[in-house]
Amino acid sequence: MTAKYSEDSIRTLDWKEHIRKRPGMYIGKLGDGSSHDDGIYILIKEVIDNSIDEFAMGVGKSIHVDITDRTVSIRDFGRGIPLGKVIDVTSKMNTGAKYDSAVFKKSVGLNGVGIKAVNALSNIFVVESYREGEMKKASFSRGELVSEEEIQPSEEKNGVRITFHPDQEMFSNYRFISEYIESMLKNYVYLNAGLSIYFNGKKFLSKNGLLDLLHENMNGKCLYEVIHLKGDDIELAMTHGHQYGEEYYSFVNGQHTTQGGTHLAAFREAVVKAVRDFYKKDFDTSDIRTSIIAAISIKVQEPVFESQTKTKLGSKDIGPDGPSVRNFIMDFVTSNLDNYLHKNPEVADSIYRKILESEKERKAISGIKKIAKERAKKANLHNKKLRDCRVHFNSTHENKSEASIFITEGDSASGSITKSRSVNTQAVFSLKGKPLNTYGLTKKIVYENEEFNLLQAALNIEDGLEGLRYNNVIIATDADVDGMHIRLLLITFFLQFFPDVVRSGHLYILQTPLFRVRNKKTTKYCYSEEEKERAIKLLGVNPEITRFKGLGEISPDEFKYFIGKDIRLEPVLMKKEESVSDMLSFYMGKNTPDRQEFIIENLHVERDEI
Template identity: 70%
Template sequence: MNMEEIYEEKQQEISYTEDNIRTLDWKEHIRRRPGMYIGKLGDGSHSDDGIYVLLKEAMDNSIDEYMMGYGKTIEVTVVDGKVSVRDHGRGIPLGKVVDVSSKMNTGGKYDSKAFKKSVGLNGVGIKAVNALSSYFKVCSFRDGEMKCAEFEQGNIVVDCPISKTNEDNGTLTEFIPDKSIFKDYQYLKEHIEPLLKNYVFLNSGLTIVFNGKKFHSRNGLVDLLNENMTTDPLYPIIHLKGEDIEVVITHSNQYGEEYYSFVNGQHTTQGGTHLTAFREALGRTIKEYYNKNFDYADIRSGMVGAISIKVEEPVFESQTKTKLGSKDMGPDGPSVSKFIGDFVKKELDNFLHINHETSEIMLQKIQDSEKERKAIAGVTKLARERAKKANLHNRKLRDCRVHLNDTKGKDLEESSIFITEGDSASGSITKSRDVNTQAVFSLRGKPLNSYGLTKKIVYENEEFNLLQAALNIEDGIEGLRYNKVIVATDADVDGMHIRLLLITFFLQFFPDLIKKGHVYILQTPLFRVRNKKKTIYCYNEEERLNAVNELGPNPEITRFKGLGEISPDEFQHFIGKDIRLEQVSLRKNDLVKELLEFYMGKNTMERQNFIIDNLVIEEDIA
């Protein structure tokens, strides 16, 4: 076959005709491209998995009703994967129950008179829940009448006529996420409760009842900070409220800054224009109040705060609404920056003039931060120069192409960095990784135990300094280059120790990295069980026994002693689409100082007795 014939055959293969053009209906589009509507899918093991987005979308409509002054209680029930949300608002207009559940770009939020400052503005949310559920039911109760409809995968299967009812006004939404999309999913209480708590913190007076447990807040964002702070505040939390804005701030003895931001009740985990304006306004106002030439980094060092604003017609940078893009408060309102700046300038300045005890403690904290910064200024300068040179050809870092702090592009949230120990492990991961989204940072042996040390050590220790530079977190996690910081060490005693040392480093100097859910542990298989037809990788003893039963008599069993023993070809299975990650998390009752003191301090005998009492001996596999 000559070149001309090959070209003609190729043209036939890739013909582009009217038959290639398809128009997907609304539910088919959502089911084919769920990521566009709810972010990632997941199985429920992480708080940002899709099943929690479905719950949030169902909740947002009820919250919007409360914000408009209707319905003080919302009941949420989650049993065996089935979710039920019942509010006591006005109820959906009965003639539109089916439309708002199954017609794209249909909703009451377009009418700013009915919903001035709501979360859901594009008429997509509840439709996405419908399309991605194997069972979806919506009932509206309104002035003694009710209307219900049931769907399967977005297709209506029951359309009940309007009938009489004794039920209170409001809306009931029930759904079961589709198992063909959400594989082996499970709703976890530890991810649902923080989501519901945030709703009550942001809506003082609202009561949410979750599986019989009541959540209620009297003090708004003050309760939110008290719930989330793992170190004691240096002074009572400053609480400032105005029309369409509520802020709280305090300082603690932790390094770095920590903020929680919300727009119209939506937790903007990635911040946005409002958080940027808030940080700038705090630094500027405090600097002007003391009339001293403080460095903004010293003012904000150890600061913990939260901001909640209400914006007309907010613009978010994605359907999942995790980052605010709006520059203005509304069509006729001031800019977000001016609105927040003017409020903080007036209210915080007044507060500090009146509350001298708080302003004196704040001043002392800023001066202590300044003193420490100046004491290590020389070391910091040398370390930065060293990191800059290393970044030009950093042997420890094999970078990827996509980064979380890129201004544009797709898959930014997929960007990851594996922190490995030793050349063999980092070599295997480097050869099998996705070069677009996965970077590798190689440790040289065990890192230093940083417990009880000052931030000077971050700059003096070459490994810590290069890691800090690779993550781009010296000035806070706003510039973080990787969404997932994955500790990838062997599952033996040395590997566990390295994990503890790295987590200690993050907790000491960059606690927000863990609190915001960016740090993970890579789970790798302990066993490979195979016969001539099939290979099964097992992550625990139970999986090994199941694999042996499945493969029949005398399968070959290999126990992996370390990551270096796993070939690059095999490693592809463990860091690809089936990657198993365990998120490192902190709860309110995890007191950081006490935890680190026990595990990493000098209480050798106490820790030794704990290890002996809790030691588990695992039989070696022949």
């Protein structure tokens, strides 16, 4: 029966109620902090963006970010919010200075929405503005004004301090991962020469902009010295490495556009045109761009992003009276890259050799690739390995960021997950056993090995991440020696052939409970010995303790609790100091005395409960 649709059905939500009811419109997904694009990091970004805009206008050369437990404090030294408008700016929609282009040119903040979203989604939100020897302070909870102080004298330097505690009603069991925050803060300093950001006392500063960014993010050596070019409202850095795929970092007005947009599409096109024109050869696009590592930053007046989280640029033009984004980037790249290659023939030779090498490998696997594609296409019609979901990351669904795939080993584990998963957003890919160790092998093996070929096809990553079907690629194996080995083999596969899946924060390990502790009234699932001890104390005398040894031992009825809203995912992170080639060589290469010694020193034997 259809509900009656009448005047009574129409509701008008106030600003804070709307943000809390539809947080995805403002901060993307909520999440628990295990993913770099979870909402708690967007909250930090929204506050810092305002501080960056102050720096861009020539005031406030340092920003202090302090996080203790779950409380975030951000202090800038800009002009400070006009004291009479502190409450309005932080709690009234469509209120702010970003509408005045004379006050904020080419700013990150656009609509005055971000800081209100932080306010509405925090159970504690305190704003303090210091301006010309005076200060104003106001405190909120979930967007409601709790208290305000009269304007009073202050010896503090001009600027703003925002302190907030994300609301646990919205973000349950969340945690901050410092690597994600540090990566975000580094990007800010790379794009803002002269800006210092302090994170819990640790200083971040960049002198060479995008050049520093590439050096920071490169794993292993590049083929030639990074090409670094700057112009009015544009900066780029690029080189080629030894990895498969393409790796890009794109920015607009200091905002990291993780999903690219019109500027990145134009840059990728421009690089191909510039290279073809310079060598006067019609090279294949993939041969030119394979193994490229590049960063591009542009500044746009009144940019149009595809969402409030500003991860993808939609603007067609640089400004009201400026050229199109495509023409602006095309003209800059084609002329400046051509000049650079003429002046640096050794770099031009390195690029030429790289293109020929890529062309040779592409042609060598073209035959097997065609056969493998046909095999994968047939398998997709009746793919027993893949139990797909309805929503995919490369679709237009509102909840596409929830699209996940569990990679499991064996029928029992995949059976439990399949029966308890959400058919809308969770897919399952079942391995028949331990996958091949791909270390040192060429990409030809991806097409020759049926299992790898089907996994590549399921993820849709053969030609890069643009078509990736799942935002979360989750390795779900037993927490025993065999399970750990399968994890290593799968991580090796991704690092060897599809490092962007890892680098872009899409690869995770599923955490499942080691113990179930229960009495007649309460059941607790514990992920560590410490959690088990706490559960035993909480439940009292002689609770029943079960040790889970494998995923197949957990019934589907129980499994739904571990892959639902309280799912625990451990991200697979790549750190600058860890060279991928060195790491794979050590752990996955031939057995060496060094590795034997490492295993002996780190051997840990777990004894079952008696």
